[in-house]
Structures are given as C-alpha cells and as structure tokens.
Amino acid sequence: MAWQQLHLQCEKSKVDLAEALLLEAGALSIALDDAGDQPLFEPLPGESPLWDEVILTGLFDATTDAGSQQAIEQLSHEIAAQVQATRTWLTAVDDKDWEREWMSNYHPIQCANDLWIVPEWLTPPNPEATNIIMDPGLAFGTGYHATTRLCLDWLTEQDLADKVVIDYGCGSGVLGIAALLLGARHVYAVDIDPQAVLATNQNAVRNQVGNRLQAFLPEEFTDYCSKNEVIPVEVIVANILAKPLIGLAPYFSTLIAPKGRIVLAGLIESQTEQVTEAYQPYFALDPKHAFTAQEDQHWQRLSGTFTS
Incomplete structure (x- = not known):
C-alpha cells in the first residue's frame, strides 16, 4: 500500500479547523510540527501548547478515491483557502513494515565504565559488560x-x-x-x-x-x-x-x-x-x-x- 501526505502551514489559531477538515476528508492520521525554530518546553499535565506557526501533515491511503493525486491536490486548495495556509505541498510515502521501522534508529550505546544500553532486538557488543536490555515502549x-x-x-x-x-x-x-x-x-x-x-x-x-x-x-x-x-x-x-x-x-x-x-x-x-x-x-x-x-x-x- 502507498500513501499520500498533504502538508500545510498555518497559524496555530487555525490548527483545530485544519485538523477537522483533514479528518473529514479521510485523513488516517495527522501530525503537527514546528514551522520555524520555536522551542516548547515539556508541558504540565493537561497542557497542549503549540508553536505560533504549525505544519500539519495529513496521511491518506493512495489506493482510495480520497487519497488519489487528483483528490489530494483539490483538497489542498480547499483547505488552504479556509485556514489561510501560507503554503501547501504533497509528498508520497512508500509502504514499509512500520511496526518495526522505528527499531532501525536504535543501536547499542556505551556509557561510562563499560555500561551498555542494548535494544532487546540486538545482540550486546560485549556480553561481559554490564548490559541494560531495553525496550522503551511508549x-x-x-x-x-x-x-x-x-x-x-x-x-x-x-x-x-x-x-x-x-x-x-x-x-x-x-x-x-x-x-x-x-x-x-x-x-x-x-x-x-x-x-x-x-x-x-x-x-x-x-x-x-x-x-x-x-x-x-x-x-x-x-x-x-x-x-x-x-x-x-x-x-x-x-x-x-x-x-x-x-x-x-x-x-x-x-x-x-x-x-x-x-x-x-x-x-x-x-x-x-x-x-x-x-x-x-x-x-x-x-x-x-x-x-x-x-x-x-x-x-x-x-x-x-x-x-x-
């Protein structure tokens, strides 16, 4: 299965509307990212701060009518007009084994005094060391x-x-x-x-x-x-x-x-x-x-x- 991503940048005051429009159009998931370089410190429980300028990314199934190239291009124009988006663009995503893809980013870490952190799906580089076998989960x-x-x-x-x-x-x-x-x-x-x-x-x-x-x-x-x-x-x-x-x-x-x-x-x-x-x-x-x-x-x- 292939995927289409619709990206749009707008002010944080328009994020809720943009999310609702993307979900209504059939987005399977929505990610929010910083459009600039504005730091946000860890929020307290119940807080959900946003950057002043936000990039929303809606993920669509490219094998469906809603996720076709033509449908996504039309949707980008419609949503951009309603949320005053400063820019929109599309990207394609190849299908992968997403449940295991994140594992490729982790590797054993050597700390001080021969202490190692080893992802549980990998073999410890030094079995004789102090090895912490980790799966961070969520x-x-x-x-x-x-x-x-x-x-x-x-x-x-x-x-x-x-x-x-x-x-x-x-x-x-x-x-x-x-x-x-x-x-x-x-x-x-x-x-x-x-x-x-x-x-x-x-x-x-x-x-x-x-x-x-x-x-x-x-x-x-x-x-x-x-x-x-x-x-x-x-x-x-x-x-x-x-x-x-x-x-x-x-x-x-x-x-x-x-x-x-x-x-x-x-x-x-x-x-x-x-x-x-x-x-x-x-x-x-x-x-x-x-x-x-x-x-x-x-x-x-x-x-x-x-x-x-």
Whole structure:
C-alpha cells in the first residue's frame, strides 16, 4: 500500500479547523510540527501548547478515491483557502513494515565504565559488560538523551552496593535498572505516566531485576510510603524538568537519608541557579558534580549531598 501526505502551514489559531477538515476528508492520521525554530518546553499535565506557526501533515491511503493525486491536490486548495495556509505541498510515502521501522534508529550505546544500553532486538557488543536490555515502549528514556546519559555516567561512578534508590520520573526505568545492575539492593521507580510504570516493570523483568524494583504513580508511591517503612533512602535520581524539580524539593528532602545523595537532571543552563536556590534549604551541593555537562550539549547535571 502507498500513501499520500498533504502538508500545510498555518497559524496555530487555525490548527483545530485544519485538523477537522483533514479528518473529514479521510485523513488516517495527522501530525503537527514546528514551522520555524520555536522551542516548547515539556508541558504540565493537561497542557497542549503549540508553536505560533504549525505544519500539519495529513496521511491518506493512495489506493482510495480520497487519497488519489487528483483528490489530494483539490483538497489542498480547499483547505488552504479556509485556514489561510501560507503554503501547501504533497509528498508520497512508500509502504514499509512500520511496526518495526522505528527499531532501525536504535543501536547499542556505551556509557561510562563499560555500561551498555542494548535494544532487546540486538545482540550486546560485549556480553561481559554490564548490559541494560531495553525496550522503551511508549515511555521516555532510551538512553540516547543527554540528561539520561549524564545520570547513567554518574551512577557508574557510585558505590551502590546494598543501597536503596528512588528513580523519580522513571520513564522506561533505565536509571533504576542501571542502579540495580550496578549493585543497588532495591529501587522504587515513580512516574506520572501509567505507560512509564508499565514499561519500567516490563524492562525490569527483561533484565531479571523485577523482584527488586517496584514502580508506582506518584499518589501510589505516597500511599505506599505511608504504610511501609521504605524511607529514608540513600540515593534519588530525578531526570525530569526544572519546574517540577523545583516543586519537589521539600518532598525529596523527606525521602532521603542523612548524607544521602540526590541527582537532578533535565535542566538548561539558565535554569540551574533557580533550581539550586530551591534545593539549598535542604541539600548541600557537591562541588565535584554540580553543573557538569558535555560541552556539545546545553543540558546540565546538578547533584547534592543531604546535610540535615
């Protein structure tokens, strides 16, 4: 089966109308992309921010009347007039095994101290290394993101033997699983996304550490902590974003043991001062690890040692 894509660029105020018109015309799916270079930070739950100028891409089955070249060309003129599109264009897409196509973009990643992240459909390059076998599913955290790599590198430098770790904002569970493979006794993984909780549990079983990892939604973890003696813990790793990290500072201080360590990630350079101010009432910064970053990335790592 072949496919036709209709692309159109319009102002964000016209996106809802454009989507409705594309769906009404038989589009099987619609993708939204930035028409310029306008950054959007991760939204809070319930928020759906858009760029000022948006490119909509409607996908049509080229074997149907609605997806024929003539029909799509006519549709592009009609929708463009109604949404004041600044430009429209068509592209053809060859059919592929889409369920497996995304896998071709992933490959084994070598982190510090011979730690590897290996997609489950590939063979580990070094079977003797510490290999995290991953399938991210619908969750964030394949190990390719700079903040994830920084946290993984940090974990390989720690003595985690028999320690209890909280992976807050666990995504696919890669950081918590790494901690267990590096010697941690138990991991509590927490995420606001039910898909992340599911992916974390599945990846823990895949790496044969499922009996030492528990994954929760935040409210579930709070309830669990109130009924069980699971805190204080020795290490917290939180690879999230600046705004939620700032709000979590008082809560994190109740979870960590004296002289425990907390690593925060997901910041851009301009946010480090604000995050530092939020954590200073509860934590003392470790000068060795505060604000270190790869020079070719704008992401920062912040770590501190609990002193109260």
